[in-house]
Amino acid sequence: MTATEYRQHMRTYSKDTMVMSFVVTDHPDYQALKAAGMEVAPYLLVDLIDPDWHCDACYGEGFEFPAGWAWDNKKRNWPTDTGIPCPKCMGKGSINTWACIMLLTEIAGDDRPKVEVYMQGRHAALIDLWRKWGELRGYLPPTTDTPGGLVGFIKKLGSKIWS
Numbered sequence: 001m002t003a004t005e006y007r008q009h010m011r012t013y014s015k016d017t018m019v020m021s022f023v024v025t026d027h028p029d030y031q032a033l034k035a036a037g038m039e040v041a042p043y044l045l046v047d048l049i050d051p052d053w054h055c056d057a058c059y060g061e062g063f064e065f066p067a068g069w070a071w072d073n074k075k076r077n078w079p080t081d082t083g084i085p086c087p088k089c090m091g092k093g094s095i096n097t098w099a100c101i102m103l104l105t106e107i108a109g110d111d112r113p114k115v116e117v118y119m120q121g122r123h124a125a126l127i128d129l130w131r132k133w134g135e136l137r138g139y140l141p142p143t144t145d146t147p148g149g150l151v152g153f154i155k156k157l158g159s160k161i162w163s
Helices: 003-016 028-049 097-111 123-136 149-161
Strands: none
Touching: 003 028, 003 097, 028 097, 028 123, 097 123
């Protein structure tokens, strides 16, 4: 699965399930990501550790809206986007980080990290656990305190993949 295909599946899944309080595993886009297996692990990890997992400029769509458009609470209709990637998130849109965690858990199988009792349901602890797992397996560069580091890597990779 290419980065573009991954992004399309993740954006659609996240948009379709954004009001759910649980991960919808029978969604077709979730199933497509799961079927891709470890091939999508690097994309999932980058999305998971990126602190900007929700774009408020494009309402999570990943694309710019026509100039002057504003949300209308009475009509509640979405305009057709311009097709131009959102300049703030570079086309990423919104990400369901819980789905990233669930997909990583399912595709990693027996190689997944052990979740300690204190981590269960704790978003930040789980993200850190998966970040360390990704670093150990070479999916992510080691975390450093040097300029750029992991945050620089995410932004650099994001600008290449999602634009």
